[in-house]
Amino acid sequence: MANAVALTPDHLRRDGEAFMEEISREYYLAHSGQKASAELQPVYEKYAAVLGPDALSVVLELFRVAPSGTDEHRGLRLLTDWLAETQSSRALAPLDEREIAWEGTAVVRLPDDREIEYQRVAIELANTADARERHAIEKARANVVERELAPMRRERFQRERQITERLELADGYNATFELLSGVKLDALRGECETFLRSTQAMWDDVLPDFLRTRLGMKPDEATRADALALFRAKEFDQSFPPASMESSIRRQVREKGIDPSANGRIIFDTGDREGKRSRAFCAPVRVPNEVYLVMRPHGGQTDWNTFLHELGHALHFAYMRPDLPYEFRWLGDNSITEGYAMLFDHLMQNGGWLTRYTALGTNKVRDFLRAAGFEELHFLRRYAAKLGYEIELYGRGAWNSLPDLYVDRLTAATSFRYNPADAFVDVDPRYYAARYLRAWQLQALITETLVDRFDSDWWRNPRAGPWICSALFGEGQRELAGEQAERVAGKQLGFAPLVRAIERMVG
Numbered sequence: 425m426a427n428a429v430a431l432t433p434d435h436l437r438r439d440g441e442a443f444m445e446e447i448s449r450e451y452y453l454a455h456s457g458q459k460a461s462a463e464l465q466p467v468y469e470k471y472a473a474v475l476g477p478d479a480l481s482v483v484l485e486l487f488r489v490a491p492s493g494t495d496e497h498r499g500l501r502l503l504t505d506w507l508a509e510t511q512s513s514r515a516l517a518p519l520d521e522r523e524i525a526w527e528g529t530a531v532v533r534l535p536d537d538r539e540i541e542y543q544r545v546a547i548e549l550a551n552t553a554d555a556r557e558r559h560a561i562e563k564a565r566a567n568v569v570e571r572e573l574a575p576m577r578r579e580r581f582q583r584e585r586q587i588t589e590r591l592e593l594a595d596g597y598n599a600t601f602e603l604l605s606g607v608k609l610d611a612l613r614g615e616c617e618t619f620l621r622s623t624q625a626m627w628d629d630v631l632p633d634f635l636r637t638r639l640g641m642k643p644d645e646a647t648r649a650d651a652l653a654l655f656r657a658k659e660f661d662q663s664f665p666p667a668s669m670e671s672s673i674r675r676q677v678r679e680k681g682i683d684p685s686a687n688g689r690i691i692f693d694t695g696d697r698e699g700k701r702s703r704a705f706c707a708p709v710r711v712p713n714e715v716y717l718v719m720r721p722h723g724g725q726t727d728w729n730t731f732l733h734e735l736g737h738a739l740h741f742a743y744m745r746p747d748l749p750y751e752f753r754w755l756g757d758n759s760i761t762e763g764y765a766m767l768f769d770h771l772m773q774n775g776g777w778l779t780r781y782t783a784l785g786t787n788k789v790r791d792f793l794r795a796a797g798f799e800e801l802h803f804l805r806r807y808a809a810k811l812g813y814e815i816e817l818y819g820r821g822a823w824n825s826l827p828d829l830y831v832d833r834l835t836a837a838t839s840f841r842y843n844p845a846d847a848f849v850d851v852d853p854r855y856y857a858a859r860y861l862r863a864w865q866l867q868a869l870i871t872e873t874l875v876d877r878f879d880s881d882w883w884r885n886p887r888a889g890p891w892i893c894s895a896l897f898g899e900g901q902r903e904l905a906g907e908q909a910e911r912v913a914g915k916q917l918g919f920a921p922l923v924r925a926i927e928r929m930v931g
């Protein structure tokens with residue numbers, strides 16, 4: 425089909441949105457276990473005219489001449505970023521389909537012939553009390569990953585980098601990412617290195633105690649599989665009953681002045697289903713009118729945490745102003761939506777919130793917060809190290825040395841021994857780690873602002889919700905995280921507020 429199509433930005437917006445809706449629905453159906461595999465390629469073919477290199481050239485030319493600092497410039501940057509990404513995601517669609525199909529059916533076989541669904545391995549590791557058994561499961565998992573998944577992922581990243589570099593928008597993958605995302609990688613890497621150094625003593629101080637009391641292990645014995653069991657924190661399970669999770673959290677959202685289902689625009693898919701991904705996710709299929717919150721229950725505080733996180737995303741999508749152009753609803757800096765998701769899941773670090781909505785009780789809050797601070801420090805250190813590693817993955821040529829580098833960086837930051845099999849699996853494509861890190865920082869500043877405006881119990885202040893919906897959610901993802909921090913908090917993003925919060929919890 426060589427039909428000539430007028431590739432105006434408005435045409436691209438209209439067809440782009442239709443394309444995103446169809447792709448998003450495929451992902452939702454496959455990842456929620458309702459379809460064996462996502463059929464992405466037919467969707468790419470259907471919209472080929474607006475996804476190709478010609479469309480990219482059109483928006484790129486307009487982007488280069490648009491006056492900087494305007495919404496026009498901002499929108500064209502987002503459209504260029506989207507179409508540049510589409511050049512690789514379209515070519516990689518067969519690989520992604522293959523990977524999704526693999527994940528839905530792969531099985532890990534243990535030495536005693538027991539079989540575990542690959543999707544359930546993380547849950548199984550977290551729930552296995554015996555260290556030897558954990559390590560046996562981990563060994564079997566790593567074998568399957570090394571043999572089957574890692575080669576697919578490695579090929580995927582190599583090709584993504586190659587395709588992006590061939591667009592010649594900037595000098596190399598990393599410079600292209602910076603140009604189109606507005607995120608400065610070196611500056612963030614510098615902040616991460618400082619953060620890792622300045623929290624090293626605190627980490628060395630808290631880790632041995634938790635490892636000994638929870639798992640009876642020493643730091644030099646612990647692997648990443650043990651980390652999963654360590655953070656499972658079973659002792660608090662009774663305080664987070666599965667039966668009341670959804671109703672308690674919905675009540676809290678209502679008390680804050682927000683309808684938790686956004687007038688029916690959010691659909692909750694929270695039951696167990698075979699083939700459903702173990703990792704919870706939010707699928708915005710039509711924005712703001714049809715948003716799915718999908719999770720597979722594991723039990724305990726993890727469910728509460730992920731439900732809050734995904735609800736933050738879902739409410740963000742469902743409360744975006746419908747008149748915003750396509751690019752400010754569907755594209756943009758995902759640090760914003762991750763920041764709102766974290767704004768919600770960090771309520772699990774708020775003593776007043778825990779006392780009111782969970783069964784924790786005031787006598788256990790202190791212990792729980794100490795554990796939460798420890799976990800927060802671990803995740804931040806892990807992501808700070810991941811970003812440094814991923815900058816090497818996308819920036820340097822020597823792919824064979826990456827597994828060793830991955831193990832060195834991640835083990836040094838977390839003290840848990842990492843497995844080289846995961847060097848291409850434990851990677852968030854296209855610098856999603858950078859989005860998370862900036863979201864963490866943004867969340868801390870938004871929380872401070874909410875406390876200033878609506879008091880320390882802002883989360884049940886009926887005036888807070890409407891403000892959040894209009895000043896934050898309503899804006900979609902028009903701004904960069906740093907711009908929003910300036911507008912809402914009058915401050916710059918940084919790790920300092922996070923370090924202060926962790927010190928308060930673990931101290």
Ligand SMILES: [Zn+2]
Pocket residue numbers: 733737761762765
């Ligand atoms: Zn998220």
